[in-house]
Amino acid sequence: xxxxxxxxxxxxxxxxxxxxxxxxxxxxxxxxxxxxxxxxxxxxxxxxxxxxxxxxxxxxxxxxxxxxxxxxxxxxxxxxxxxxxxxxxxxxxxxxxxxxxxxxxxxxxxxx
Numbered sequence: 001x002x003x004x005x006x007x008x009x010x011x012x013x014x015x016x017x018x019x020x021x022x023x024x025x026x027x028x029x030x031x032x033x034x035x036x037x038x039x040x041x042x043x044x045x046x047x048x049x050x051x052x053x054x055x056x057x058x059x060x061x062x063x064x065x066x067x068x069x070x071x072x073x074x075x076x077x078x079x080x081x082x083x084x085x086x087x088x089x090x091x092x093x094x095x096x097x098x099x100x101x102x103x104x105x106x107x108x109x110x111x112x
Contacts, residue, residue, distance in 0.1 A: 044102065052098035059090035 063086045071079040 044104070048098055048102045051102050052094055055094040055098055056090060059094055060087065063087055063090055 063083065067079060067083045067086075071082050075082075
């Protein structure tokens, strides 16, 4: 089982002289970009952080609302531990969700 591999390296216009390489394997439908350009990478990072901050703000608002409306009235002794756990869970799960939402779609690269 031998796959055809096409490799192209383009010298960058940056002063550092870095090289941008992309490796594509046609038979197994894989594509890899080793060094994304600075503009693309910084824009993806900014978008990821924006989406993460938005998810955290919405998640924390939900945690506080549920904590005040339900846990504080029904189970006052459990309200603090449950609030702390859900507060930290929003940060962890928010990052996982933000990474999944903002990851690039590589399927469109293979069709060209």
